[in-house]
Structures are given as structure tokens and as C-alpha cells.
Amino acid sequence: MHDVSPWRGATEKQAAFLTAMVLYLGNRKKATRAVPVARSLVYRWLASDATFRGLYDDARRRAAERAVAETEARMHAESTERFDPGVFPGEGWDEDRIARSAAVKEAIEAVVKVIQAKVPPSLDRDLALRKMQEVRIGCNWAINHPNRRLR
Numbered sequence: 837m838h839d840v841s842p843w844r845g846a847t848e849k850q851a852a853f854l855t856a857m858v859l860y861l862g863n864r865k866k867a868t869r870a871v872p873v874a875r876s877l878v879y880r881w882l883a884s885d886a887t888f889r890g891l892y893d894d895a896r897r898r899a900a901e902r903a904v905a906e907t908e909a910r911m912h913a914e915s916t917e918r919f920d921p922g923v924f925p926g927e928g929w930d931e932d933r934i935a936r937s938a939a940v941k942e943a944i945e946a947v948v949k950v951i952q953a954k955v956p957p958s959l960d961r962d963l964a965l966r967k968m969q970e971v972r973i974g975c976n977w978a979i980n981h982p983n984r985r986l987r
Contacts, residue, residue: 842894845887849873854895861906862899908959933979940975944968 843851849871856867868875881888929937948968955961 842898843891846891850881850888850891853878854891857892857895858898858902860899861903862896908957908962929980936979937976940979941972944972944975 843854852871853873856870860866
């Protein structure tokens with residue numbers, strides 16, 4: 837049976853610490869408490885053990901990748917769950933304003949569907965979806981204030 841641990845060359849205590857570093861997204865203090873291992877011992881390992889230093893750098897890279905992935909997943913969930921362009925008829929809107937608002941809503945919904953179907957999940961995609969909400973709000977504001985002109 838061969839070692840399939842990502843921390844090949846580390847002692848059992850070092851491997852536990854490195855795993856905790858990844859799980860706690862690179863937070864050394866939380867990782868040392870979880871194992872438990874003294875932070876001073878970690879510093880000694882870093883100073884005297886080249887193998888551990890390399891593994892430590894790898895753990896920090898993995899922790900950063902995990903943090904980015906978790907952030908992207910959270911932002912994606914928030915942006916796709918919250919998008920609702922809605923129709924926001926202003927007080928006293930006539931049929932014409934309501935119809936214009938509904939047409940804008942329909943157009944924005946079509947764009948959002950294309951973004952959701954064709955653009956891979958990413959921070960940029962989530963930002964684009966949030967921008968569509970801003971566009972919708974801006975359009976409703978413009979419909980509700982038709983006499984305001986750009987200077």
C-alpha cells in the first residue's frame with residue numbers, strides 16, 4: 837500500500853497541521869488550535885525543514901484556491917437566487933408607462949437568460965447579473981421621470 841497523502845514527506849503532526857491550514861483557509865492560528873500544535877513549533881519546522889516549507893507553501897496555495905472557490909460559489913448562489921427584474925410601477929403611472937416598464941423587463945429577462953445559459957459561472961458573470969438589476973432600476977427611474985433630460 838502506498839501513501840496517497842498530499843503531504844508526502846511530512847510527519848503525522850505536520851500533515852494534520854497542513855490539512856487544517858487548508859480547511860481554515862490559511863489561518864495559521866486556527867490550524868494550530870485545531871491540531872493542536874504550538875505555533876512556535878510550526879515556525880521551527882519552517883526554519884529547519886525544507887520539505888515542510890514546500891508543503892506549507894502548497895497548503896497556502898490550496899487554502900487560497902479553496903477560499904476563492906467558496907467565495908465564487910457563495911456569490912453565484914446569491915446572484916442567481918436574487919435576480920428578479922420585476923416591474924416597479926411608480927405612483928400614478930399610466931398605462932403607457934406600465935407598458936414601457938413591462939417591455940424593458942421582458943428585454944432584460946431575455947438578456948439574463950442568455951447570460952445564465954451561455955456564460956460560465958464566475959465572479960464576472962455574477963457581476964453582469966447584478967449590473968442587469970441596476971439597469972432595470974435605472975430604466976424604471978427614467979420611465980418614472982420622463983421630463984428629466986441630460987444636461
